Amino acid sequence: MLMDHFNSALWDVIRYVLLGMAVIALVFAALGREDAYRAADKKTKKFWLLLLGGNLAVNLVGAWVLGPMFMMFQIAGLVAAIVFMVDVRPALRDVTGGGGRRGGGSSSDGPYGPYNGGR
Template structure:
């Protein structure tokens, strides 16, 4: 009996993690500009919105093997597409730097 309660709680947490990941990816995909997808040479914004929207829907329906496929799509977006979008949109992750900054600080042209 205790084991059954643990299994239900575990599956609830797993499903919640899948759903939160998919919703976060969907929101981030919706916030990016459509031309950034083309500039980053990724699929279109509509493609990602549909893919991640279906993923959110599948997570709410609770179809486990499709949830796993949706999690893979969400991870691909978060790990591959979003950093490329940020790079072409000018949000490369550095805050307050200039265009002459290198990986270890400002480049002063050998001065």
């Protein structure tokens, strides 16, 4: 009896993690610019929004309404979300110049170039 409750709680945690990953990936996909997707050569924004939106729908409906039968689709959606987060999102960030100081520069750089203290 205790083990049944543990298994149920474990599956609930897994469902919430999958749902959270789907939401986060969809939000980041929606925030990206359409031209950045083309410049990074990573399909289109519409493609990723449809794929990740479908992943979110499967996680919302499939997990609680249809149960474990949809686990295969949830895993496929998780793979799509992971691919977006580790491949597409960094490429979009590199193309748009975002993402902090990874691309170079120093802490003394201003908006128009390095700040030399009036020299």
